[in-house]
Amino acid sequence: MQFEWQLQAACxxxxxGMIRESLAELDGIERRFQNRPEVLQLRLHHLMKKxxxxxxxxxxxxxxxxxxxxxxxxxxxxFCLHQLGKTAEAKKLLIRGPVALLKEPIYYYNxxxxxxxxxxxxxxxxxxxxxxxxxSSFREIAKRDPDLAVLHGEI
Numbered sequence: 001m002q003f004e005w006q007l008q009a010a011c012x013x014x015x016x017g018m019i020r021e022s023l024a025e026l027d028g029i030e031r032r033f034q035n036r037p038e039v040l041q042l043r044l045h046h047l048m049k050k051x052x053x054x055x056x057x058x059x060x061x062x063x064x065x066x067x068x069x070x071x072x073x074x075x076x077x078x079f080c081l082h083q084l085g086k087t088a089e090a091k092k093l094l095i096r097g098p099v100a101l102l103k104e105p106i107y108y109y110n111x112x113x114x115x116x117x118x119x120x121x122x123x124x125x126x127x128x129x130x131x132x133x134x135x136s137s138f139r140e141i142a143k144r145d146p147d148l149a150v151l152h153g154e155i
Contacts, residue, residue: 002030003029003030003033003036006025006026006029007025007029007038007039007042009025010022010023010025010026010029010042011042013025014042014045014046019046019050022046023043023046026039026042026043035062035066036066037063037066037067037070037072040059040062040063040066040073041063041072043059044056044060044063044076047059048076048079048080051083053080053083053084054080054084056076056080057077057080057081057084060073060074060076060077060080061073061077063076063077064077068098069098069100070098070100071097071098071100071101071104071107074093074094074096074097074098074101075094075097075101075104075106075107075110077090077093078090078091078093078094078097078110079110081093082110082113082114087114087117087118088114088118090110090114091111091115091118094107094110094114105130105131105134105135105138106131107131108127108128108130108134109127109128109131109138109141109142111123111124111127112124112125112126112127112128112131112142112148113145113147113148114147115127116147116150116151117147121150121151124148124150124151125151125154128142128148128151128155139155142155143155
C-alpha cells in the first residue's frame with residue numbers, strides 16, 4: 001500500500017512539473033521496489049527531461065532487463081545512445097528489441113532517423129513511411145526534425 005501511494009504521489013508531482021518532489025518520492029520508495037518498471041520509467045522520464053543521457057541510459061538498460069518484453073526501455077536506451085553520439089549502437093539495440101516494438105510507430109520513426117543519419121536514405125524512407133501509416137502525426141514532426149534534414153524535401 002505504501003509503495004502505491006508513493007508512486008502515485010511521484011506521478012502527481014511529475015504531472016505538476018514538480019520534479020524535485022517527484023524524485024524525492026521515488027527516492028523514498030523501499031529499495032525492493034526501486035527496480036519496478038513503473039519506478040524506473042518515471043525516474044527515466046526525469047533524467048531524459050534534464051538531458052542527463054548517460055544516467056538515463058543506465059536506467060534504460062535496467063528497464064530493458066526487468067521488463068524485456070516491453071519496448072519502452074529499448075526505445076529510450078536507443079534515444080539516449082543517439083544523444084550520446086552512438087547512433088549505430090542505437091539502431092542495433094532497437095533491432096534486438098522485443099517484438100512489441102513492431103507495433104509502435106515511434107520505433108519506425110526512430111529507425112528512420114538513425115538510418116538517415118547513418119547514410120541509408122532508402123531504409124530511412126521505408127521506416128518513416130511505416131511510421132506515418134501507423135500515426136500520421138509523425139509526418140509533421142519529421143518535417144522539422146534535424147535528424148531527417150536529408151529527407152525534408154521528400155517528406
